Amino acid sequence: MATARKMTVVRRVKAASRKVREIALVGHALASTRHTVMAQIVPMRRCNLSCAYCNEYDDVSKPVPLDEMMRRIDHLARLGTSIITISGGEPLLHPDLDEIVARIRHHGRMAGMITNGYLLMPERIERLNKAGLDHLQISIDNVQPDEISKKSLKVLDKKLEFLAAHADFHVNINSVVGGGIKNPDDALMIGRRALGLGFTSTIGIIHDGTGQLKPLGAHERSVWSEMRSWKKKNYSRFNHFQEKIANGEPNDWRCRAGSRFLYICENGLVHYCSQQRGYPGVPLAEYTKADLKREFLTEKGCAPNCTVSCVHQISFIDYWRAPQRPAPPPTANAEGLVNIRL
Secondary structure, eight states: HHOOOOOOHHHHHHHHHHHHHHHHHHHHHHOOOSSOOOEEOOOOOOSSEEEETOOOOOOSOOOOOHHHHHHHHHHHHHHTOOEEEOOOOOGOOTHHHHHHHHHHHTOEEEEEEOOOOTTTTTTHHHHHHTTOEEEEEEEBBBBSSOOOOBBBBBHHHHHHHHHHOOOSSEEEEEEEEEEOOOOOTTTHHHHHHHHHTTTTEEEEOOOOOOOOOOOOHHHHHHHHHHHHGGGSSSSSOOEEEEEHHTTOOEEEEOOOOOOEEEEEOOTTEESSSSTTSSEEEEEEGGGGHHHHHHHBBBBOOOGBBBBOOHHHHHHHTTTSSSOOOOOOOEOTTTSSSEHHHH
């Protein structure tokens, strides 16, 4: 009993500290546009699953060497990045993941991770606690695994119990509709289970292979609307853009990808997001604050039909700021990737 009470106190102290840091980074983002708010970084593209709708993995890639990952994180810190989220592929497959998380925290940045959760065991969770992880998100697509996705509640429920018992970091469970998910009602069951375990719960609309919208059907829309009504229990408050996506309508917004949001692939190149690889396609080591300034003002042609939540949410901070202009004509770099750098 005493151990349980001590764990509760430790979690509350860490949660309070995390909240203070989150408020500070939002204040910093509102005060200045000269830094990146969030970066997603890929330590390896390989994944232990093969979900049918996903285009962000392979089954052969080796992990990025630790020294290179450290250099990339150090450069993101120099760009003033407030939140660094580790994604994939499946980041838990990287043998040096704990050291990568610790390096992010060494720079005083918020450390997040997106994982399928399959490899989470009590000992692994405790190591993430020790490394200083702040946030973890798992997307669970269905209740029973099928040919579309193996990220099911049946398979992952024990992992969620492990997290509830051991994690000192914030956990969000994201359920989805669209994208070929057979039973939209699965999202309701997943969301209720997440809240019951003390996590937050969000719902997303699965994008297609280019990150673009697919309108929801009537049943999908009803599930999405019900879970949206739970929003006071969720940490996410900036998903208003999903209303038009659900209706199959374009959004009028200013995407700040390439500036306030960066996606760094396993090859160390900066992209607008996971669905727009090749733009601008510049090596992170060569990316400067001048690039951040240019991309802040560059209009993104894919923006009206974008469903990538993290980019919408980060860009929301600056919606009221400077208008954007069309991107310059693209050129090809040495690797054949499109490069729009001036």
